[in-house]
Amino acid sequence: MINELCKQAFETAKSKGWHDEPRETGTLLxxxxxxVSEALEADRKGDKExxxxxxxxxCIRIFDLCGSKNLDLEKAILSKMERNKQRSYKHGGKAY
Ligand SMILES: [Mg+2]
Structure with missing residues (x-):
């Protein structure tokens, strides 16, 4: 399902001309x-919608990045979520 969303996000962005030339990973990041900054501003304003x-x-930007680079995001997420279950409380005493 997630990889399908990656494919769709990439295809939509591509159809709108956002991948006419190869895009650098740094730009996509x-x-x-x-x-993320826009989400922070919305939260600061209390604008839940x-x-x-x-x-x-x-998420859509992440899906586009993974779709454009043919990355298996679904596999990576499932693998990392399983690994996170094995980590120690607050990952060994980190403050946050
Ligand atoms: Mg936005």
Whole structure:
């Protein structure tokens, strides 16, 4: 399911011209970060409707990145979630 969303996000972005030239990973990561910042601003304003929309934008940008680079995000997420279950409380005493 997640990999299908990656494929769809990439195909949509491609159809809108966002992949006419190869995109650098750094650019795609910066765009993901910009959506995280928009979510932060929405939260600061107490705008719950916009907050969840910006979180969706974060996911869509991540899906686009993974779709464009043919990365198996679904496998990576499932693997990392299993690994996280084995980690220690607060990952060994980290403050946050
Ligand atoms: Mg946005």
């Amino acid at each position: 910066a765009l993901i970060h910009s959506e 916009n907050f969840i929309e910006e979180i969706a934008d974060v």
